[in-house]
Amino acid sequence: MIPLIDVAGGPAARGEAYGRQAKSWIDTAIGFYRADFAARGVEWAEAERIAESFRDGIEAFDPAIATEIEAIARGAKVPVAAIVLLNARTEVLFWHASGADAGPALKPGPEAEECTSAIVMPERSAEGRLWHAQNWDWRPDAAAHTVAVRITGAEVPDALHFVEAGQLARHGLNRCGIAVTAMGLHTVGQYGKPGIPSPVVRRRVLQQESFGRALGEVFRSPASFSHALMISHGEGEAWCLECTPDRIFWLEPEEGVLSHANHFKHPAAVAADIERNLTRVPDSLYRDGRVARRLKAGDKASLEDMKRAFADRFGAPDAVLRHPNQRPGSLLSATVYTLIMSPSEGAAQLSIRPWEGTDFQHFTL
Missing domain, CATH: 3.60.60.10 (Penicillin V Acylase; Chain A)
Incomplete structure (x- = not known):
C-alpha cells in the first residue's frame, strides 16, 4: 500500500499541507538521492547548486508552482533546493555543464527511467x-x-x-x-x-x-x-x-x-x-x-x-x-x-x- 495524502487550497496552503503530511517520505527520498549522488562522486551541495538554475527557471515560468515548491519545503522543514532537486532530479542527474567557467558538472550517466x-x-x-x-x-x-x-x-x-x-x-x-x-x-x-x-x-x-x-x-x-x-x-x-x-x-x-x-x-x-x-x-x-x-x-x-x-x-x-x-x-x-x-x-x-x-x-x- 502507498499512502494517500489529501491537500486543498491555494499553492501555499496545499504545498505546506503536502510537505507536512509527507515529511517522513520526503526525508526518505532526499536520503535516497543524496546517497545516489554521492555514489556518482557528486556532493549534495553541488547538486543543489545546479538545482538553483532550475529554481530560477520555474519561478519565471510559473510563480504559483514556485510558491508551492517553497511551501512543500516549509511544511517538510527541508531546504527549498532539496524539493527542487526531487522535481528536477532527472535533469540534474543528466546535467552536463558546458564551458570552462561553468564549474563542476554532473556527467551524463548511462541510465534513465525505463517505462x-x-x-x-x-x-x-x-x-x-x-x-x-x-x-x-x-x-x-x-x-x-x-x-x-x-x-x-x-x-x-x-x-x-x-x-x-x-x-x-x-x-x-x-x-x-x-x-x-x-x-x-x-x-x-x-x-x-x-x-x-x-x-x-x-x-x-x-x-x-x-x-x-x-x-x-x-x-x-x-x-x-x-x-x-x-x-x-x-x-x-x-x-x-x-x-x-x-x-x-x-x-x-x-x-x-x-x-x-x-x-x-x-x-x-x-x-x-x-x-x-x-x-x-x-x-x-x-x-x-x-x-x-x-x-x-x-x-x-x-x-x-x-x-x-x-x-x-x-x-x-x-x-x-x-x-x-x-x-x-x-x-x-x-x-x-x-x-x-x-x-x-x-x-x-x-x-x-x-x-x-x-x-x-x-x-x-
Whole structure:
C-alpha cells in the first residue's frame, strides 16, 4: 500500500499541507538521492547548486508552482533546493555543464527511467471506456517514498498524482478527464540546456480543464531533457508527444491503441537520427511492441487484458514487468508500480512492486 495524502487550497496552503503530511517520505527520498549522488562522486551541495538554475527557471515560468515548491519545503522543514532537486532530479542527474567557467558538472550517466505505457481507446475497450496505463521502472527502493497526492478544493481542477514524495507530478489524472504518463527518452547533444523540469510540465498539464490546453502546455514548456508524454481524455482522445529540448513529434492511436516505451517512434524523429536510448535499452522495442500487440489482439481489450499486458515477463529481466536487476552502469532497476487509470471515472488502481504479486490499490477523486 502507498499512502494517500489529501491537500486543498491555494499553492501555499496545499504545498505546506503536502510537505507536512509527507515529511517522513520526503526525508526518505532526499536520503535516497543524496546517497545516489554521492555514489556518482557528486556532493549534495553541488547538486543543489545546479538545482538553483532550475529554481530560477520555474519561478519565471510559473510563480504559483514556485510558491508551492517553497511551501512543500516549509511544511517538510527541508531546504527549498532539496524539493527542487526531487522535481528536477532527472535533469540534474543528466546535467552536463558546458564551458570552462561553468564549474563542476554532473556527467551524463548511462541510465534513465525505463517505462512502458499504453492507452486503449473506448471503441477498443471491452468496458467501453478509455484505459490509460503505465509501468514505472526505476530504482526499486523508490517504492519506499512513493505516495499518492489528491488535490481538491483548489483553484485548479481536482487531481490525483502518483509521485515520489516531494514531487509535483509524475503520473495522474484530473476531474476533467485528462490523464498523463511519461517515459524517459535520450537524444544526442541535449546536455546543459536550461528548461523546465518534466514534473512541472506534467503538473501544468493536469491543471488544465480542456484537453487542447493540456496539450498546449507541453508545446509552451521548454524542456531541458527529452521525454515522451502520453496524454489522454476519458471521452476518447489520446496523443503521445515525443519531446526534445528542440523539437516535439506527435503520435496518435493505431487500431484503437497507443503505446510507447523508451525510444522515438515518429518517422521524422527516426529519420533525424536523434535516438540515443536504444544502445542502452534495446528491449524498449519489444516492450512497446508486445504491449501493443496484446491489446490489439482479439475482439476487445478488457481491464484484465491491460493487467496481463503490463505483467508480461518475456525477455526477463529486461521485460515489460521488471524484477530488480542490475542494468548497465550498475543501476538496479525494477518496475516500481503498475498504474491503470480510468480518466472518465476519475479512478485509478496501482500495484506497488508488482513483481512481488501485490494487489491493486484503488483510488478515486
